[in-house]
Amino acid sequence: NAGVTQTPKFRILKIGQSMTLQCTQDMNHNYMYWYRQDPGMGLKLIYYSVGAGITDKGEVPNGYNVSRSTTEDFPLRLELAAPSQTSVYFCASSKGRTGELFFGEGSRLTVL
Amino acid sequence: ELKVEQNPLFLSMQEGKNYTIYCNYSTTSDRLYWYRQDPGKSLESLFVLLSNGAVKQEGRLMASLDTKARLSTLHITAAVHDLSATYFCAVDGGTSYGKLTFGQGTILTVHP
Numbered sequence: 414n415a416g417v418t419q420t421p422k423f424r425i426l427k428i429g430q431s432m433t434l435q436c437t438q439d440m441n442h443n444y445m446y447w448y449r450q451d452p453g454m455g456l457k458l459i460y461y462s463v464g465a466g467i468t469d470k471g472e473v474p475n476g477y478n479v480s481r482s483t484t485e486d487f488p489l490r491l492e493l494a495a496p497s498q499t500s501v502y503f504c505a506s507s508k509g510r511t512g513e514l515f516f517g518e519g520s521r522l523t524v525l
Numbered sequence: 526e527l528k529v530e531q532n533p534l535f536l537s538m539q540e541g542k543n544y545t546i547y548c549n550y551s552t553t554s555d556r557l558y559w560y561r562q563d564p565g566k567s568l569e570s571l572f573v574l575l576s577n578g579a580v581k582q583e584g585r586l587m588a589s590l591d592t593k594a595r596l597s598t599l600h601i602t603a604a605v606h607d608l609s610a611t612y613f614c615a616v617d618g619g620t621s622y623g624k625l626t627f628g629q630g631t632i633l634t635v636h637p
Contacts, residue, residue, distance in 0.1 A: 444623050445559055454612055455529075455627030456568075471592040471624065503567065511575065512556050516567045 415439050419504050420515035426494040426524045434489040434520050436504030445487040446471075446506045446514065447479065449500040456503060462487055463509075494524045527552050527618035531628035538599040538604045539634050546615035546631045556617035557597045558625065559588050561610045568613065572599075604635045 417438045426432055438445065443464045448456035448471075458471030462481040470472040476498060478490040487506075491498060501521050528551040538544055548557070556575055560568040572581045574590035574597060581588050585608065587600045597614055609631050615625035 446623055453630075454614075456625075456628050457627075458624060459626060472626075505623070509623070511573050512617050512623050512625075513558060513570050513573045514568075514625065515570070518567045 414452055417504055417506055417515055417517035419502075419520050420462075421520060422518065423521050423524070426491075426522065428494060428496065428524060430494050431490070431492050432494070434491070434504070434522075436487045436489065436517060437485050438506040439485065440506060441484060441506055442506035442515075442517065443484065444509045445481065445486070446505045447477070447489045448503045448505065449473065450503060451500050459489065496524050498522065499524045526627045527554070527613060527616060529626050530547055531617050534570050534629055534631055536631055538601070538631045538633065540635055540637055541603050542606055543603065544601050546599040546601075546612055548599070548628055550595050550614040550616045550618075550626075552618050553592070553595075554618045555592050558615045558617070560613045560615065562613065562630070563610050573602070574619045589600050593606045601633075606630055607615050610634055620624065
């Protein structure tokens with residue numbers, strides 16, 4: 414049982430480049446989320462989705478975009494990368510009944 | 526805006542001792558979660574607390590929730606080295622499950 418899978422695990426970007434962080438889950442969860450974690454801090458919600466075709470902004474959405482064309486996949490797009498986007502990104506999913514999140518292993522992004 | 530504060534932020538304990546981590550939050554919620562994170566790793570769900578007075582125990586850890594005081598505690602009994610990690614509480618203050626606001630985290634180090 415794979416759970417939540419994120420790729421890539423590590424990436425270095427130059428300022429102004431774009432990239433997509435991939436996230437897929439095999440638990441048939443309707444709810445999916447993207448969080449970022451800065452060093453020594455808690456997690457902040459970037460975007461979330463309550464089902465295929467439905468997405469909404471979280472606390473820190475600027476500079477990011479998402480889409481949800483299937484239940485399984487929830488990619489996060491970074492446009493025009495900036496040093497402030499250097500962070501560890503976690504994708505998570507939940508059934509929705511209890512709200513308990515299941516996290517992926519994280520994607521460590523550095524923007525230079 | 527929902528704020529979640531943990532204290533202490535750093536906790537150095539001797540093996541065998543007891544201690545409590547506190548999690549205060551600023552607005553009404555009856556859904557609170559505790560997660561554990563090992564260095565460089567993802568977050569692992571420890572406890573899901575879904576009502577006032579909820580108490581959950583797993584091994585040497587016990588979590589409780591007082592929604593009237595807007596306070597959750599994570600009590601550690603007879604600490605062992607394997608408990609060394611960062612512990613986060615997270616509160617769901619919204620109408621959609623999983624839109625969690627995280628505390629800053631408590632870095633726990635257990636010494637022999």
